[in-house]
Amino acid sequence: MSKLYSVSELAYREVKELILSGELPGGELISEGEIATRMGSSRTPVREAFLRLEAEGWMRLYPKRGALIVPIAEGEAEHIVDARLLVEVHAVEAVTANPRGRDVLVATLRENLAEQRRLVESGGDPVRYSILDADFHRALVHAGGNPLLETFYDGLRERQRRMTANSLARDPEQITKIVEDHIRLADLVEAGDAAGFAAAVRLHMREVHALGEGGRR
Known part of the structure; x- marks a missing residue:
């Protein structure tokens, strides 16, 4: 093309x-x-x-x-986070049972994290960071090896980016906290701890997007 x-x-x-x-x-x-x-x-x-x-x-x-x-609709953030959690947790459960696939995923996550750190050290451009954030989470889904879920997840990417941009506009300083969360998520994947990942990514998404307990604002 x-x-x-x-x-x-x-x-x-x-x-x-x-x-x-x-x-x-x-x-x-x-x-x-x-x-x-x-x-x-x-x-x-x-x-x-x-x-x-x-x-x-x-x-x-x-x-x-x-x-x-059009503003982000009431309840849209909660619905997107719920859908992302289902897909990402399922993907990590699948990849933690496959040591070779897990190693490949961890290498991809570490490479993305290195870019995240460089961006933060250079001043933290929120637009570029929202792309790196989306790429980090998509890498998890891709590693799960389910093309149907991957296609579904890609349909959420643009709304995910917009939500992250809104969150960073609300609190630019949280980029550092998000990077720390991502490091923790990568560590849990490397350790093969799918249950720990599920709990950590749920808390991560809820905090980043200012969702209360139970996924509600």
Whole structure:
């Protein structure tokens, strides 16, 4: 597939990234003109991008007023965390029974953690960090060896990134705590402690996304 995207595709990608990174927060109203000016394009490709983002549920369009960035719905964070927990814990249970697969996974996690540490030491760009965070957790699922669950999990990735960006915007200092949690999770995988991992990752997700006991805000 060609790397030369249409202007509409570029507008779609740029605006979606602004939403996922939290630069365009939920509840904000933007116009086609703002994005067209930012991109140096006409409004037509931006309008096409907005229609596509509306169809995906990221925007709500209001004629002559603009586009509202749809906030994270009430209960959405809890539902995403519940789904992630089911898939990640299942994957780790599967991989801890396979020493060779476990070794490969631990090496991948350690490599990702090295990048996380470098990012924190350089100042901690939240957008880049949300990607590394998503990659860390996806590596767990990939190691589980179930392509159907992996595909399902990939469908949560964008919403996961947006949630993490929101959490870091709320408390940028927690990046250090998240890295510490990830180190603990990697250690538990290496030790083959699936039960310990399940408890630790549940607490990790609840704290990062400010969910109370039982998974409720």
